[in-house]
Amino acid sequence: MTSFQTSDCRGCGKPIVWATTATSKIPLDPRAAVYVVDRAGMATRAPDGTFVTHFATCRDANKFTKSAETKASAQDEIDALREDLRKERDEVAKLREQVRRSKAPPSLFDRPAGDAS
Numbered sequence: 001m002t003s004f005q006t007s008d009c010r011g012c013g014k015p016i017v018w019a020t021t022a023t024s025k026i027p028l029d030p031r032a033a034v035y036v037v038d039r040a041g042m043a044t045r046a047p048d049g050t051f052v053t054h055f056a057t058c059r060d061a062n063k064f065t066k067s068a069e070t071k072a073s074a075q076d077e078i079d080a081l082r083e084d085l086r087k088e089r090d091e092v093a094k095l096r097e098q099v100r101r102s103k104a105p106p107s108l109f110d111r112p113a114g115d116a117s
């Protein structure tokens with residue numbers, strides 16, 4: 001009987017089987033059903049020892065890719081830019097209010113205290 005190196009996925013916790021390719025070590029899903037489909041569309045179960053990559057079945061697969069890190073980093077920058085934009089909008093609103101007040105006709109109630117003119 002063949003023995004596979006197994007462990008639980010650090011993301012989703014499901015069992016995975018480890019195997020090696022010519023260039024890397026890959027996680028496989030021992031539970032996912034795998035089928036062989038012929039040209040007529042007829043499906044039969046794949047032979048024992050056939051697996052689907054766990055990256056296809058793991059709900060946390062995006063945690064293990066470089067693009068996920070890049071996306072997270074890009075999202076941080078987007079959040080920071082949104083915050084900058086919000087602050088600038090507040091500043092623009094204050095300046096607009098300042099302009100509106102300067103243009104508004106003087107009112108008795110706006111005069112500074114002690115201004116007798």
Ligand SMILES: [Zn+2]
Nearest residue numbers: 009011012058
């Ligand atoms: Zn997983």
